[in-house]
Amino acid sequence: MTEADGSDPVPPGSRQVVHVESGFGYGAIGADIHVFGDGTPLYLLELWCVPRTPEPNWLLESPSRMLNARYEVADFTGREEDLTQLYQWRDSRPRLAARWLYGPGGQGKTRLAAEFAARSADQGWTVITATHGPGTVHPLPGSQDLRLRHARGVLLIVDYADRWPLTHLTWLFSNALLHQPGMPTRILLLSRTGDTWPAVRATLADHEASTSTHQLAPLSSDGSEERAEMYDAARSSFAAFYGIADPSDIPPPALLDREDFGLTLAVHMAALVAVDARATGSRLPSDMAGLTIYLLDREHLHWARLHGDGTHELNPAERIYRTSPQVMNQVVFAAALTGTVPAPTGAAMLRDLGLAHDAPQILADHGVCYPPVNPTIPTVLEPLYPDRLAEDFLALTLPGHTADYPAAPWAPATAETVLTAETVQTAEAAHTARTWDPTGNAPTVGEAAPPPYLSRAIPTLTAAAERWPHVGSDYLYPLLKQHPQLAVQAGNAALLALAMQESADTDALEAIETVLPTGPHADLAGGIAAITHRVTGPRIERTDNLCLHAMYRTELAERLYRAGFHEGAADVARDGVDIWRQLADDEPFFSARLLASSLNWYGAYLAELGRREEALETAEEAVALNRRLIDGDYATSHDEQSLGDALGNLATRLSEVGRGAEALAAAEESAAIRDRLGADGVRFYVSEDARAQLNLGARLADQGRTEEALAATEKAVIGFRKTVEVNAAAHTFDLAMALNNYGSHLFKADRLADAIAAAEESVTLWRQLVLKWSLAHEHGLAMALFNLGTCKLAAGHQAEAYAATEESAGIYRKLAAGNPAANDERLATVLGRVTTLLQAEERYAEALPITTETVAVCRRLVAADPAAHEAGLAHALFEQGMMLSGCNRELEARFAVEEAVDIRRRLAGADPAAHLPRLAQALYALSLSKYNMHDDMSDVLNTLSESMVIYQRLAAADPETFADTAREVRATFAELLPEAEGRSRSRRFGRAP
Structure with missing residues (x-):
């Protein structure tokens, strides 16, 4: 069947009809839908469409409407260099690329993105927008056809990306729409700052996406040509709506080269006010504050005219607009904080503001002034646009400024009510309460969530405070001192905005810091680290107590580490260790114990950075210090526990540098201490016992004692299953790690079915951890995927083995890009496995770039430590030669194998x-390469003879391993010998078994 538009017929199963009896219905063809447990979408994907220009009379009623980027009233001009950069990015070679486009409010991000979208659509790209789900009101039931049937590529635009929780962006990036084979895909993320970009970039690296940033610079003030051109274009566009035929004699209200006019919005405001003032005979203001006040005065005038004009009828039942300008002022103020909300939330808001008796009328009248973006969606409280105008409106309505604008005495109480009223939170929570089940299992219902509009309200007030100091000093910061949890509920972007503001009240930040989550939290990790970093300095300055100095640094290091700032964490932890060392000399009973604990954490941070020798030295120092404490006069059972923990850490550090026997000895001593204390009645946490067994199992496995390793690790798995039942958030990581190790030991014990089950469960748990705390647990997922691939390969499931191993390689690539010292070795191993899997299917062309990448990684490793990694480089070169030969690139293959030899x-x-x-093996391959390159036969036979002699020697010592290979090499030598004076055939360069 052919579509009505003449397009291709719809494939079977791709047509959707969405029926909803209650709740929300949404469908998509050609894309995934990620939903919360109650079925509400995590986000919405919609095809981008050309905006509709409103009726001129409606725009003139409230001139600020012309500044709304969605209406595109002013012709686009300028920013050609920015557009050129976007075109170059869009048309670059990577299949998947993402760009973070950022700049302050009013800089023109949305309009630039819209122009880019329009031109891309005209050039054959399918352009799609993503809207964050929680806290929004969704369209009527229906479906989006997102199939890419004739698309040149797909462009996804994400506005307000800095306000999305990281985990929600992570799932957006996993959507199948963005991963169509061979389809160029671009993700353009719009944000006010670059603060959250590092964490977002890390999640994109899991998909091997090319990433970049694009900061939208202020308009040039050099000669003001760019600004003048933009002013002229906007002035002409606006004048057309006023019926002014020739606006060329309308000058700007102020000199355009002033710093205030570095924003696109400022130039557009100047043009709009100049045209409106000419049309109405009003006086022109002379500065940015004056432009803002002029437009806000026009808003007030519009409210007053509507209230006094009986011709504005809504419908026959509601004859006229009835809301007074005073009430509308208050409602617009509230809407500037909340943004668009569901109708029940809006009604609850008005009840809390004491306006319950006329709530339906007020909401309807507000909708006349500020209609929803999509009239088919039943939203209320659409905010004043642009955002910067709404921020200034909030600031000017709050008392405390000196501008010529009437502040409202009700504004402070209204702001507090909007942000803290329980009935509003209850209504919004009823709309949004859910626990999202990312595994796709049955819906679950969790605790009521805070109102999502806090993610708009707090950043909006923070942005207003940057330009209007009284907003921060008189309202925002006192409110946060009293209700610090509001900042946490507002999300990561709000925490970052508060932490980055130079004028932020330190007491308010400290109040926020006291209610920050104490454990890992992916969506807040960056904000938690930023707030903690901001308050740590003042805390240290306020006291001379060195013990507190060290404690503050220890906490900061931990939070930096969880946010992915590993180098910063190590630097801060080192400073803390230095202080504890100083204190331990004077006060060993207390401070030496804390020094030992700090050394353990510092060693872990160093190991994460790949600084393994330093990490080992730190672990050895911690063990030595704990031994001295045990031998002291005031030793306690706690000191022995600490020694056991320190020995466990030392075992890990020793293993990392290849000192397996010493690592096992340390792990055995750690377990023995715990057993001895347990026999004496000392109680441990189950997790501590399990962790000791896990460490012991790993060290036993390193020494080839598989059955003992299996027994110890099984105890660890049993223990961690118990702890997960009590506190899954705290111990899922431990169980995931234990299952990964358990699967490896089962594999070595030839229990393949059990090994696959353990590996699959481990991967599932790691995926859950990455979803919640991606920066902290990607390494674990990569490791588990590699082990799962090993098991699948042994079971003969080639395709599944390749999929798991390739995904592991993608994660290790990202990790190695950020920290090569810590991850290059593992990356080389995983890439080698990918090559092996591809080679088994003779997919030489696909394997060749993998081997080239492996060689590059191995060269980096050799540059850092030749003795440890030259053998790996030789193997990578040999594999590269094999793939080059498979692609008939014999000369290059020859060079690679010669270097390996x-x-x-x-x-x-x-x-x-x-x-x-x-x-x-390499000599045998080299002899065949020389043969295929028509080298002198004596040289070919000399190289082959050297290989043959070595294999004969190896076969004599170990016939089971090498006898067959030795026979094959002898047979090849015998076959080539008669060709010393002539050549009759060519053979493919192959590998000796």
Whole structure:
């Protein structure tokens, strides 16, 4: 069947009909839908469409409407360089790329994105917008057809991206719409600042997306040509609505080269006010504050005219507009804080403001002044636009400024009521309360959530306070001192905005810090770290107590680490350790114990950065200090527990540098201490016992003691299952790690079915952790995926093995890009496995770039530590040669294998037992390469003979392993020998088993 528009027929199963009896219905063709447990979408995807220009008379009723970017009243001009950069980004080579476009409110981000969207759509791109789900009112039931049938590419635009929780963006980025094979895909994220970009960029790296930023600079003041051109274009556009044929003699209300006019919005405001003043005979203001007040006065005039004009009828039942200008002023003020909300929330808001008796009338009248973006959506309290005008309106309505604008005595109480009223929160919570089940299981209902409009209200007041200091000093910060949880409920963007504001009240920030979540929290991690960083300095300055100095730094280091700032965490932790060392000399009973604990954490941060030798030294210092404490006069069972913990950490650090036997000894001593104390009646947390068994199991496995490792790790899994039942948030990580190790040990014990089950459960748990705390747990997911791939490969599930291993490689690429020292070695291992899987299916062309990448990673490793990584580089070069040969690029293959031979020959000279087999393999491959390149036959046979001699020696010592290979090499030598004077055939360069 052909569509009505003549397009391709709809494939079977792709047509959707959405029927909803109660609640919300939404469908999408060609894209995923991610929903909360109650079925409410996490976000909405909609096709971008050309905006509709409103009726001229409606725009003239309230001139500020012409500044709303969605109406595109002013012709687009300027920003050509920014558009050019966006075109270059859009048309670049990566299949998937994301760009963070940021600049202050009024800089023109939305309008630039709209122009870019329009031009991209004209050039064949499918343009889609993403709207955050929670806190919004959704369209009527229906479906979006997002199939990319004839698209040149797909462009996704995400406005207010800094206000999205990180986990919600993470799921947006996983949508199948963005991962169509061969389809160029671009994600343009709009934000006021770049503060949240690092965390967002990290999630995008999981999808191997190319990422970049684009800061929208102020309009140039050099000669004011750009500003003058923009003013002229806007003035002509606005004048057309006023019926002014020739507006060329309407000058701007102030010199355009002033700093105030660096914003696109400021130039447009100047043009609009100049035209309106000419049309109405009003006096022109001379500064930005005057422009704002002029437009707000026109709002007040519009409210007054509506109230006094009986011709504005809503419908036959509601004959006329009835709300007084005074009440409308208060409602517009509230709406500037909340933004668009569901009707029940709006009604509850008016009840809290004492306006319940006329609530339906007031909401309807407000909708006349400020109709919803989409008239088919039953929203209320659409805010004043643009955002910057709404911010200034809030500031001017609150008493405390000296501008020529009437402040309202009710404004402070109204602001507090909007932000704190329980009935509003109850109504909004009823609309939004949900616990999202990302696994797709049955819906679950959780605790009532705070009103999502706080994510708008707090940043809006913070932005207003930047330009109007009385907003912060008299209202925002006193409110947050009394209700600090509001900042936390407002989300990460609000916390970052408050922390970054230079004039922020320190007492308010400290009050917020006291109610921050204490555990990991992905959506707030950056804001938590920023607030803690901001208050730590003043706290240290207020006291000479060095103990407190160290404690403050310890807490800050932990929060920086959870936010992904590992280097900052290590630096701060080092400073704390230095203080504890100083204090331990004078007060060993108390401070030495805290020094030992701090050393353990500092060592963990160093290890995360790949500084393993330093981490080991730190762990050794912690163990030595704990031993001294045990030998002291005031030793307690707690000191022995601390020694056990320190030994466990030391075991991990020793293992990381390849000192397996010493690592096992430390782990065994740690477990023995815990067993001894348990026998003496000392109680431990189940998690501590399980963690000790997990560490012991890992160290036993390193030494090849698989059955003992399996037994210890099984105890750890059992223990962590118990702790997860009590506190899943605290111990899911431990269980995920234990299951990963357990699966590895089961695999080595030839219990393949059990190993796959454990690996799959581990991957599931790691995915949940990454969803909640992506920056902290991606390494665990990558490791678990690699192990799952190993199990799947052994079971013969080639496709599943490849999928898991490739995903693991993608995560390790991202991790290595940010911290190569800590992740390059593992990345090289995983890339090698990807190559092996591709080679098994003779997919040489796909494997070749992987081997090239592996060689580059190995060269970085060799540059840092040649002794540890030269063997890995030789293997990577050998694999690269194999793939080059498979692609008929024999000369390049020859160079790669020759370098591998050189390295392996040198290594075999120092350690024959370890490296002779690999040398023989490389020599055999090199001899075949020389043969295929028509080298002199004597040279071919000399190289082949060297390989044959080594294999004969190896076969004599270990016939089970090498006898077959030795026979194959001898047979090849015998076959080539008669060709010393002639050549009759060519053979593909292959690998000796």
